[in-house]
Amino acid sequence: MEVCPCFIIFVLGGLLVIYGGRSLLLFGSSKAWCKAAIQVVDASVKEVDEIQLYGGYSIYCPRITYEYEVGGISYVSSVVSLDKKGVCFDEEKKAIDFMAEVVGRGVVFFNKRCPGQCALVTGFSYVRMSHYFSIVIGGVGIILLGLLVAEIM
Structure with a gap:
């Protein structure tokens, strides 16, 4: 054939x-997507220096683990944004400020048809x-x- x-x-x-x-x-x-309140489990900024192609500089990425509840069911996630590349910064202070803003909001956005699908920031760059x-x-x-x-x- x-x-x-x-x-x-x-x-x-x-x-x-x-x-x-x-x-x-x-x-x-x-x-x-719908909103739910979050309880932050862990929040930190990770330095990533894997960008050897561009001169070996570091980028800083917020890492946030959180819990939320929908319909009596608890979920744990560490998804900050569906646009994973859009949440890393060239300066540590920018990453810390972003993390503080997102955690300060205290809200996760979730897909009502699949509540396990969520992000702290919606849309994309x-x-x-x-x-x-x-x-x-x-x-x-x-x-x-x-x-x-x-x-x-």
Whole structure:
């Protein structure tokens, strides 16, 4: 059984569109999530110096573990943001200030259909949005390329 190259191209493009689109929908829908009060279990700032590509500087990421209750069921999480890249800072003071603001709010946002899916900060940065939007556009481009190849064959 021979697989048409067009089929492989369509599948690859479709997977990119689904992945990027699903991520955009998740981030967008998180702005309408419900709120619950949190009890902070642990809060700290972690220095990460894994960025050797860019000259080896450190970034500082807030690490917050918290508990919350929905419908009588307790949940424990350490998800600060669905946009994980958007909660690290180039200065430790910025990370500490961000952590203090988020903990001070004392609120977690959760998906009412799946209360275990939560974040202390909803939405996402424009950098992350452009990342997923680019994935969707790339997937559409690959699908169009597949149509072109199918036309030629």
